[in-house]
Amino acid sequence: MTPSVDGVVREACHSVGHDPTRLMDVARAVQARLGGVPATAIDAIHDQLHVSRGQVRSLVSFYAFLDEQPGARHVIRVCDDVVDRLAGYDRVARAFSDELGIPLGGTTADGTFSLQRTACIGMSDQAPAALVGDVVVTDLSAERARQVVAELRAHGDPQRLVKRLGDGNNAHPLVRAMVRNNIRQAGPIVMSEQKRGEAVRKAAALSPVEVIRAVKTARLRGRGGAGFPTGIKWEMARAAPGARKFVLCNADEGEPGTFKDRVLLTEWPDRVFAGMTIAGYAIGAREGVLYLRAEYAYLRAFLEDVLARRRSDGLLGRDVPRRGFEFDIRIQMGAGAYVCGEESALIESCEGRRGDPRNRPPFPAQRGYLGCPTVVNNVETLCCVTRILESGSAAFSELGSRQSAGTKLLSISGDVSRPGVYEVPFGTPIQDVLALCGGRDATALQVGGPSGRMVGPADFERTICYDDVATGGALVVFDSSRNPLQIAHAYMEFFEDESCGYCTPCRVGNVLLRRGLEKVLAGRGEPADLEQFEQIAKTMKASSRCGLGQTSFNPVLTSLQSFRYQYETLVKEAPGGRRRGFDLDDATAEATRLRAAEGVRS
């Protein structure tokens, strides 16, 4: 029986206490039940939550995992990140498409299947991968894709696609995923053995100010990529006036090629939640929110269970870890939007809106989630916090380099023999990392994902740290058979899709750069085009509103810096002052077609 739209909406609104700031949860619940959020549901949400229809429609249209048009029973999202493309995305996508008889973006006539492409789902170490509903399928081949469709047709249960469970908690009854951790090198800090409860108890024995001092003494900087000193961020939030404050954990790991937070959430969730609790104690917050990307929905039940256990063990809730302090955490699901990894967009999303970043000032530490002082920390950063409290600041900062204390988790994928997660001390040379992961024929490296930089062999002696080659953790390796321009092009397509479109330089700049690259790749570029790329990049960097547009030109700009000769062999000065990019036949094609259709003779 089809559930009634009104009933579904009523139930969804009831489950969040009719709180309009929980619109994301309502929209996700309605999407899950009805396969979409149609106009009738938007009307019902408007009636129930008293939010404008415009706000609901705006939100639904923003997120990749929400649709106004009710979709199919099974949504297959094939990951088309660059790494998946290297590993056979084309064959896999074609196999799905042929088997289902629909193109990418299509839905079968009977409404059973729809096929979509999606940005990196955090499985680059086991690509090609796809999502069937919330279920992750990895290591796909064309044959396996056809099997997936056949099995779904036979039994209709995505969970039964999982034949062999992954290692560690991937096999936990609440996870049951085929995902493998691929922990290749566990270091002494983030991926060390857990001492559950110890860090929170040790923090409680100190004053909040002493906790912040410990984090500052350890010289901890944010692991998401920007590298802002965590202690200073906490101090600002602590000093900000307000009775209600929040700790947000950014688990919206969306940078293509990054998957280390997936592993931390799977194997070290207590360490993450302990870090949030300690942050709450330090800044004077009683509430925490873990913002979990939609692609990691398969971890949600497990994480909820970890939270429940922490509550029953007295590590969350009232009077923990000592009298008078209380702290609890809820999980906020995302719905498919890279930009929500930007902290102010993440806050907007938590408040039930589209993920448009905010104008700053005010900064989140002054006015963040629900208008209250808020710290947003990365998953790995919070794990570091827990370790600092466990083993002391000195043990933490003795590893790494002067400006970059501690270790860094690297998610390594691409043309390497051992893809996976590596914990290395800051200051490790790139070539040592390549030796570890078996990237022998490495010619180009994307360090820090597409928003980071593409480097060539000339830079392999440089080191991974904030003051040399900084990274949020992604390291994608390309061998000599790959074309840096094509890689840059694929990444520009990604940014074009993922820009929120709020500000001009990012909304338009990404498209211009993507199209410009196409022109160069087609042999129609001129040297002046390369100058124009640099101009566009400069303008985007300076004038874009958030970190996305301030870095999204990097695939072009940094490949141009590292592989300029490859561009220069493709561009040529146009003869006779004509633009090489201008193709008369192409420009007049539509007119010619219309003329033919109308039977006009020239």
Next chain:
Amino acid sequence: MSEPCIIFDGREIPFVPGQTILQAAEDAGAWIPRLCHKPGLEPYGSCRVCVVRANGRTVSSCTFPASLGMVVECDTPDLLAMRKLIVEMLFVEGNHFCMSCEKSGHCELQALGYRLGITAPQLEYQFPRRQVDASHPDVLIDHNRCILCTRCVRTSRDLDGKDVFAVVGRGPHRRIAASAGTRLRDSGADVSDRAVDACPVGALLRKRVGFSVPVGLRPYDAVPIGSQEVAR
């Protein structure tokens, strides 16, 4: 005690605490080019035309608060080049055919193009396919000319107190839509709404009055944009 001041292009200008850089500059007779900003509306900061350098950081002057002793650079060659490129981006992103547009001479984008000395964009035209929504009896939206400043959205929501427009989609597919459904006629828009006059370009128009002021007698036909604002 003297008023607090910022240093604006080397000149000391006063500001009232809470004012943005753009407002302080305008009160002192310096007009910073802008498109998405409109007095009376909450600052939005989307067009980025008003970028300035404040204490070395590039910021949108329409959203950034002035503060004591802040050093602001506005009229520098690199900022001017940046502003020009941003306005060019807006031109090539949509379909702007000034010669056949009824808003010509009233259009802030066109006027800014002239003021900034843009003769022909160096960037490649995108020629997107966009819709025209003429469903409403008195008002029309031509998405070809929309620059996504959301002045209509903000005016309708905050000054008209209505739920007529919504921002939908993302990236290059971001657009203004009727919030209640697919067409403007179902949205509760009315010709007397203040939102109808909020559009800086020819995207949101009143029907049947396009040429009531003849070409040649329109505000920007005579003087560049910005000159009246600072002459007040």
